[in-house]
Amino acid sequence: MLNHRLIDPPREPEKFIETAIQFLQKFASNRKVFCALSGGIDSSATYLLLKKANINTIPVFIDHGLMRIIRGQEEREHIKKLFPDVMIIDIRKKFLPQILGVGDAEEKRKLFKAAYSDTISKVIKKENCDLLADGTILPDIEESFGVKINDLKETMSLEEERTLLEKNIKGFVKSQHNLDIEYDVEATIQPVASLTKNEVRKVLEYLGMPQELVYRKAFPGPALSARIVGPVSLDNLAFEKRVHDIVESRIEDFYVEKYGKPMIINDKGEQEPFQVFAAISSEDILTREVTGLVNGKRTYMAPLCEKGEWDFEKLTTKASQLTDYARIFYELGGNKDGKYDIVIRSINSIDARTASVTNLPFELFNKLKEKLLEIPETRNIYIDVTSKPPATIEYV
Numbered sequence: 001m002l003n004h005r006l007i008d009p010p011r012e013p014e015k016f017i018e019t020a021i022q023f024l025q026k027f028a029s030n031r032k033v034f035c036a037l038s039g040g041i042d043s044s045a046t047y048l049l050l051k052k053a054n055i056n057t058i059p060v061f062i063d064h065g066l067m068r069i070i071r072g073q074e075e076r077e078h079i080k081k082l083f084p085d086v087m088i089i090d091i092r093k094k095f096l097p098q099i100l101g102v103g104d105a106e107e108k109r110k111l112f113k114a115a116y117s118d119t120i121s122k123v124i125k126k127e128n129c130d131l132l133a134d135g136t137i138l139p140d141i142e143e144s145f146g147v148k149i150n151d152l153k154e155t156m157s158l159e160e161e162r163t164l165l166e167k168n169i170k171g172f173v174k175s176q177h178n179l180d181i182e183y184d185v186e187a188t189i190q191p192v193a194s195l196t197k198n199e200v201r202k203v204l205e206y207l208g209m210p211q212e213l214v215y216r217k218a219f220p221g222p223a224l225s226a227r228i229v230g231p232v233s234l235d236n237l238a239f240e241k242r243v244h245d246i247v248e249s250r251i252e253d254f255y256v257e258k259y260g261k262p263m264i265i266n267d268k269g270e271q272e273p274f275q276v277f278a279a280i281s282s283e284d285i286l287t288r289e290v291t292g293l294v295n296g297k298r299t300y301m302a303p304l305c306e307k308g309e310w311d312f313e314k315l316t317t318k319a320s321q322l323t324d325y326a327r328i329f330y331e332l333g334g335n336k337d338g339k340y341d342i343v344i345r346s347i348n349s350i351d352a353r354t355a356s357v358t359n360l361p362f363e364l365f366n367k368l369k370e371k372l373l374e375i376p377e378t379r380n381i382y383i384d385v386t387s388k389p390p391a392t393i394e395y396v
Contacts, residue, residue, distance in 0.1 A: 002187035003161065005141075007154050009194055013206035016199075017052065020191045024053035027189055031130040033057045034123060034185070036116070037086055039067070039079040040219050042135030042192055045200050047083065048207055049191050050133060058127055059083055062119050064112070065092035066099070066223035066237065069245040082213055091119055096234070103231035105291060105300070105396040112222045121183055132188045138196050139352045149194050158182055196351035198271050215263040217248065218275050218352065226396035229281040229288050239340055239377050240280050246371055247278040247344055254364055270348035273358045278342050279395045285329070285341040285382065291396065292326035293389040301326040305382070310362045312385070319357075319386040327391045329382035332369050338379030342372055345384045347393055355388035 004027045009019040028050070035050060037043045037059040050057040067075035076088055095115050102108055124132065138149055147164060156164075192200055197218060204214045220226040224240050251273065252262040266272040281288055285303065292299040304325040306315060319328035329343060344365065346358035365383060372378050384391070 001182050001185065002155050002157055003190065004155050004187050005136075005149075005152060005190045005193040007152065007194055008150060011199060013202050016195075016203060017049065017206065020049045021053040024050060024055055024189065024191055027187065028053070028055045028131055028133075031056070031186070032128060033131045033133050033189070034120065034127065034129040035059045035133045036120060036135070037061050037079065037083065038135070038219070039075050039082075039216070040135065041197065041200050041204055041213065041216050042137050044082070044135070044209070044213060045192050045195075045203050045207075046133050046135045046190075048204070048209070052207075057133070058123070058129065059086045060120070060123055061086050061088045062116060063088055063090045063092065064095040064115060064223065066225055066232075068219065068224060068248070069241045071245065071249050078212075082210070087123075089119055089123065091115060099225060099232050100234065101231050102225075108222045108225045108232075108396050112225070116221075117183070124183055124185055130186050132183055132185050134188065134190060136190045136193050137200060138194055141193060142353070155187075197274070198265070198350060201271070211261060215261060217273075217277070220394050220396070222396055226394040227277055227279040229279060229285060229290060229395050230283060233282075236280060236282055236340060239375075240278070242375065243278040243280065243342055243372055243378070247368060248276045250368055250371065251276045251346055251358075251360065251364070254360070266348060268348070268356070270350050270356065272348040273346045274349035274352070274355060275393055276346045276358075278344055279384075280343070281341045282339065283341075285343060285380070290326045291392040291394065292322075293392050298392065299326060303327040303329045303384075305329050305331055306385075307331045310365075312357075312359050315385040316357050316387065320390065322386070322390050327384055327386035330385055332365055332381040332383055333373070334380035335373055335376075335378055337376075339377040341380045341382065342378060343382045343384050343395075344368060345393075347388070349388070349393075352393065353388075355393055357385050357387055 006023045009016050033055050035047045035057050037047050047059050061079050063076050070078055079086055099111050201214050225232050228236055228240055255262045264272050286305050289300040290303055292301055306328055347355040348358050349355040369381050372381055
């Protein structure tokens with residue numbers, strides 16, 4: 001199987017789209033294409049480019065049960081509204097029993113990778129697809145292969161890619177659910193492989209897509225399991241969906257009220273906020289190992305807790321210099337009778353390879369605390385004040 005990637009295209013949206021259409025027509029004309037459509041901006045841009053190139057495409061959304069709730073609605077409802085022709089495949093009954101009880105970070109990633117590949121393979125066979133298209137973007141490739149995008153060729157075999165990875169294993173940060181998998185197709189095709197998140201947003205904006213899609217927050221391949229520290233259960237999954245929606249929607253509302261849109265480009269050129277979410281833990285989060293990033297390698301260490309007066313600059317500066325802890329959490333408050341700890345995470349970034357902490361008003365955090373404490377299962381609430389590095393964005 002081959003992998004076709006659009007390498008080093010023009011960055012200006014109109015010229016990029018013209019180049020991407022030429023690329024897709026070169027490799028996908030007179031072919032039937034399976035398109036993995038997750039609801040995020042990367043796969044959405046991929047699908048829209050395929051449509052503009054008049055490629056015969058089957059868009060597929062895989063619902064494994066760990067997608068987020070967005071303002072009270074399941075993600076599958078949002079994607080159906082945006083793309084009515086999407087094929088929704090529900091694998092909850094099969095997948096959830098596999099991941100329940102699993103706490104290891106890399107094992108969660110492997111389970112998702114296997115589930116996605118198995119489902120995709122079945123649809124490819126049933127629909128007689130020739131190619132597979134996905135929304136792999138620049139940070140995905142560089143974190144998985146440990147190389148720059150220009151070190152890859154437009155067309156490569158899996159054997160060539162594995163050799164490249166072995167040569168650059170020191171640069172590996174994490175595995176991706178949509179890389180290094182062999183399918184029964186002629187090739188995969190990745191038209192947005194050279195773009196960062198912000199460049200993808202510009203393409204969607206140029207294509208006239210609604211604000212709710214253009215500013216959709218990045219979402220990890222392992223879905224909400226990346227935001228559940230430790231083993232996944234049906235109970236903590238339901239809680240995570242609920243509190244995640246509260247944190248993401250309330251912070252988006254703050255930006256819409258202040259700036260007229262849920263995301264801005266700040267004076268550092270970052271998307272602010274790039275990601276907003278709640279992570280949870282049934283055990284005391286301060287005793288749990290969470291992911292960090294030191295010298296480009298993932299680490300697993302406990303967080304450090306800070307209390308007292310809120311001083312954003314002081315806290316974030318201290319967090320940026322950590323060596324013996326993965327992160328710094330600021331204790332916001334809590335309910336000793338609760339069941340789950342919650343960590344509020346809001347970060348700014350250009351391309352996800354580095355990230356700074358969003359400087360939100362403390363009054364907003366207090367409002368979030370009050371809303372979260374209305375849920376009896378809420379125990380302690382923390383704010384993650386750690387940049388990437390030394391932390392990763394997610395907790396898996």
